[in-house]
Amino acid sequence: MANSLNLNIDRSSPVPLYHQVVQGIEAAIRSGNLEPGSKLENEIDLAAALNLSRPTMRKAMDELVRAGLLVRKRGVGTQVVSSQVRRPLELSSLYDDLVARGGKPTTDVLTFSHVDADAATREKLALHPGAKVYHFTRLRKVDGKPLALMENWVRDDIVEFDGAALATAGLYGILRNGGVNFRLATQRVGAMIANDYQAPLLDTTPGAALVTMERTAVDDTGRLVETGHHVYRADNYSFEMTLVQR
């Protein structure tokens, strides 16, 4: 539709050009300026219009395809994907999620200790026998209502921890401040029944459905930094994700 999408590319900005394009197109889509189903101009013309090379333009569109916002077809063109598609799965913590949604998260630190890692934890974090970890359980509330019960184990050779800090900042925030750059995480989502310990903390009854999530996070040096087991009230929380065919 020759929608010339008037983007501003700032060549003096430290933000890479392709990323500026990603942000621009994403904003145009989310604002409705680019309608779902509409066709974009072809790569060559778009690149020329913005004074960019085709590889740069292509890299930007690659990201948007991966994010599930665009669909490409050889010989045909590129199309904005029909709405419904939300943000893809990102490596962010629940705390970040809640802050982004405008909720007011608070955290109760239920237990905090610095202990020898047991066999299961050593396996998950690839630690030597005798290594110690921080182990703690937290209860996350939003606007006073309990949402998640979290149990975590963190290597002790990266950041000095204390229980008080955990009450005011998210785990990932503390680790990032301590110089940890997260790169990837594996997580497993399942379900279980609330037991007698969990139910009162989450303000529900034993036997209620809970969503479970286990996650292990890796930093940019390849270290397994943190592993955790979280449970959420099923009526409050679910995991949404976008899968892209490759």
Added chain:
Amino acid sequence: MANSLNLNIDRSSPVPLYHQVVQGIEAAIRSGNLEPGSKLENEIDLAAALNLSRPTMRKAMDELVRAGLLVRKRGVGTQVVSSQVRRPLELSSLYDDLVARGGKPTTDVLTFSHVDADAATREKLALHPGAKVYHFTRLRKVDGKPLALMENWVRDDIVEFDGAALATAGLYGILRNGGVNFRLATQRVGAMIANDYQAPLLDTTPGAALVTMERTAVDDTGRLVETGHHVYRADNYSFEMTLVQR
């Protein structure tokens, strides 16, 4: 570690060069030939060793980084990520998953109908009022044991459906045979308690934990082809995924 990883690149193959590299390195990692934590040669030398250009080599490594198998750091190098990392989330059906694992899946078609889409379905598939859809429920078993109860709605203007075909082939297989090229899907994973209808079908008791999954799939033309609501026994199934920081 100058691990020269002896790959064979076949320039006459229809498989893109960068993808051959992806497959080669992935195989080397999964076979243990490239150990977790070990460092790869730098991009330039690797490209030269395989007689490829650096952009091609880079594209291959990009994919592996996204897949969570490699970690890169400017000025330092590229490293094989510590094991633990399984396959990332892909757009495949449960049927495909089970076949890949070597199980013997069978399917009972419980109900099958061709009906007017209700408001909720029209919203999910972006259909006009009065449009019709195929609606069916299936019970998926592996080696005779029930695993998943699935309820799906499919547009009726793409592929002609009949209940018998569903008993022998997976939904996605039928649609793919009908010319549908899936591109992406959004799904939401949560939990619920088995009710009186679900429990006997899944060979469990009312009140047991179930994993729920809702999915809507989009094809390469942007059409919302299929939406479904599946439930799994929590003791048999969970969703595993790899999240990559961008």
Added chain:
DNA sequence: GCATTTAGTTTGTCCTGACAATAGGATGAT
């Protein structure tokens, strides 16, 4: 001995250019 600078290595970004593969419509023959 310690902090600072400097040089080297490696990945990150960006460019120009070229050809291949595919889809879809236009064209032409039957």
Added chain:
DNA sequence: ATCATCCTATTGTCAGGACAAACTAAATGC
């Protein structure tokens, strides 16, 4: 009118080069 063929538009793949930015480690100065 129908079918096969050609043409065009568009994305997919690949090459080679250049410079920037970040990190490491060695050399330097105090």
